[in-house]
Amino acid sequence: xxxxxxxxxxxxxxxxxxxxxxxxxxxxxxxxxxxxxxxxxxxxxxxxxxxxxxxxxxxxxxxxxxxxxxxxxxxxxxxxxxxxxxxxxxxxxxxxxxxxxxxxxxxxxxxxxxxxxxxxxxxxxxxxxxxxxxxxxxxxxxxxxxxxxxxxxxxxxxxxxxxxxxxxxxxxxxxxxxxxxxxxxxxxxxxxxxxxxxxxxxxxxxxxxxxxxxxxxxxxxxxxxxxxxxxxxxxxxxxxxxxxxxxxxxxxxxxxxxxxxxxxxxxxxxxxxxxxxxxxxxxxxxxxxxxxxxxxxxxxxxxxxxxxxxxxxxxxxxxxxxxxxxxxxxxxxxxxxxxxxxxxxxxxxxxxxxxxxxxxxxxxxxxxxxxxxxxxxxxxxxxxxxxxxxxxxxxxxxxxxxxxxxxxxxxxxxxxxxxxxxxxxxxxxxxxxxxxxxxxxxxxxxxxxxxxxxxxxxxxxxxxxxxxxxxxxxxxxxxxxxxxxxxxxxxxxxxxxxxxxxxxxxxxxxxxxxxxxxxxxxxxxxxxxxxxxxxxxxxxxxxxxxxxxxxxxxxxxxxxxxxxxxxxxx
Numbered sequence: 001x002x003x004x005x006x007x008x009x010x011x012x013x014x015x016x017x018x019x020x021x022x023x024x025x026x027x028x029x030x031x032x033x034x035x036x037x038x039x040x041x042x043x044x045x046x047x048x049x050x051x052x053x054x055x056x057x058x059x060x061x062x063x064x065x066x067x068x069x070x071x072x073x074x075x076x077x078x079x080x081x082x083x084x085x086x087x088x089x090x091x092x093x094x095x096x097x098x099x100x101x102x103x104x105x106x107x108x109x110x111x112x113x114x115x116x117x118x119x120x121x122x123x124x125x126x127x128x129x130x131x132x133x134x135x136x137x138x139x140x141x142x143x144x145x146x147x148x149x150x151x152x153x154x155x156x157x158x159x160x161x162x163x164x165x166x167x168x169x170x171x172x173x174x175x176x177x178x179x180x181x182x183x184x185x186x187x188x189x190x191x192x193x194x195x196x197x198x199x200x201x202x203x204x205x206x207x208x209x210x211x212x213x214x215x216x217x218x219x220x221x222x223x224x225x226x227x228x229x230x231x232x233x234x235x236x237x238x239x240x241x242x243x244x245x246x247x248x249x250x251x252x253x254x255x256x257x258x259x260x261x262x263x264x265x266x267x268x269x270x271x272x273x274x275x276x277x278x279x280x281x282x283x284x285x286x287x288x289x290x291x292x293x294x295x296x297x298x299x300x301x302x303x304x305x306x307x308x309x310x311x312x313x314x315x316x317x318x319x320x321x322x323x324x325x326x327x328x329x330x331x332x333x334x335x336x337x338x339x340x341x342x343x344x345x346x347x348x349x350x351x352x353x354x355x356x357x358x359x360x361x362x363x364x365x366x367x368x369x370x371x372x373x374x375x376x377x378x379x380x381x382x383x384x385x386x387x388x389x390x391x392x393x394x395x396x397x398x399x400x401x402x403x404x405x406x407x408x409x410x411x412x413x414x415x416x417x418x419x420x421x422x423x424x425x426x427x428x429x430x431x432x433x434x435x436x437x438x439x440x441x442x443x444x445x446x447x448x449x450x451x452x453x454x455x456x457x458x459x460x461x462x463x464x465x466x467x468x469x470x471x472x473x474x475x476x477x478x479x480x481x482x483x484x485x486x487x488x489x490x491x492x493x494x495x496x497x498x499x500x501x502x503x504x505x506x507x508x509x510x511x512x513x514x515x516x517x518x519x520x521x522x523x524x525x526x527x528x529x530x531x532x533x534x535x536x537x538x539x540x541x542x543x544x545x546x547x548x549x550x551x552x553x554x555x556x557x558x559x560x561x562x563x564x565x566x567x568x569x570x
Contacts, residue, residue, distance in 0.1 A: 014087075014090055030082075036066065041083075041091070047062075063079060173203045188229070204337075204338030204339045210342045220348060227355070228358070234325050237365070337378050366400075376404070376416070379419050380418045380419045386426070405444075421462040434469055434473050444462065446482075460520035460521060464523050479534075488541045535565060538562065545563060
């Protein structure tokens, strides 16, 4: 059955579902087109259902899967509303396997018009069910050590499933609990660390009362110390050991004295280390990953420092430790990411040189994708305070950003673009960013026509800064075969808007976004026109600029100045 037949069968089943409840449904329209109900249902249930999507604010992500026209400015609200009316009861019945009584069959039979009281009752019942489930789990786990619980979780988990240290309710920070969190990071006791990371994550997500780090000046110090020790205990973050590393430990002179059999023995033990690497066997049971097989390995020559070699095999691979440390570290970095998003905390982070240094090292190593993603989000905020010339990571950091920018993940590309936009706003960083323009200008030119408007706006702001620097930089932008063409195309958005909505008194949010994009494009073109060598490339678009200047009064002064500069070209 192909996708079209599957969609047709779904619609028929949905209509039958409502007919059994005495309701006749009609597929609604959005933006002049019939809503793709089957696509909407799959997108929501794939993410765990309506409750999960709404709680995690994933509606915008779902809207991006639909090609709605630009005039549809409230797509998230509209989709959620239609889903609640058409698909919520169907989801509860067939996706979650709920009984009809739970779905409030009586309300469904009266044109599906649920009252506010009905929704409150449903939410209350769902809350009771969650609390009952929590009490049951608490009874099961009381008195059991943490290692036992972790092993139970790993044995029950499906392949590639991650264990998160999160709670279900938001809490507000209390001075006594924050003090306990700091003591936990200092003591390194497992149960206390779990409590500390859980609560810190919840504090960082509590938007009703921001968690301000300057009220707890010692907290980041204790977290930094914990991160440093934890990285040392996670081998692949602390650089996986290899045969080459082992040889360097022994020394080149001693290596020359080793026979072929001794070299082979060392290689066997190095392969054992590689096989025990947590990342490469991440979905295996802990007892398999950490199974001690060293007893059968032939010991190397007496020329090798036995203590160092023993530490190499055992010290960095303690049984059942790395998975636990890794999960805690990942969750801690999510909490740090959330805290960095609070503007008042930015200065506190920048004062922690050692912590920022760990951020650089984790991003540059790329050893763990989740940690790197959290760090990249942190840098997208802190970059407005970073002076690259004062950092020892200046060159590798820029190369890493350019590498990600030229990658395929548009989410990471958006974060890098935002980071570059913030960096170039600091005068000390201008020369370095100008010097590497040839390595990223092609990708930025492609992003000018990317469908995500927020990303496009960041790129336009970056070009505004970049086009206001050296004349050579302006010429490089003007000479690019696509940038001028796309900037002029963005200008035409304002022209179309004014022609189509001339009689309207109020403009929606989409109009305001378009207007900002048009102004940013006009400012960039105006900056480029100040470079004498760049004017010959702008002359090609003189007619288009004149038409926009005559029809869009919001950018007429800027475009008139450009046209004046072009008129001086002989």
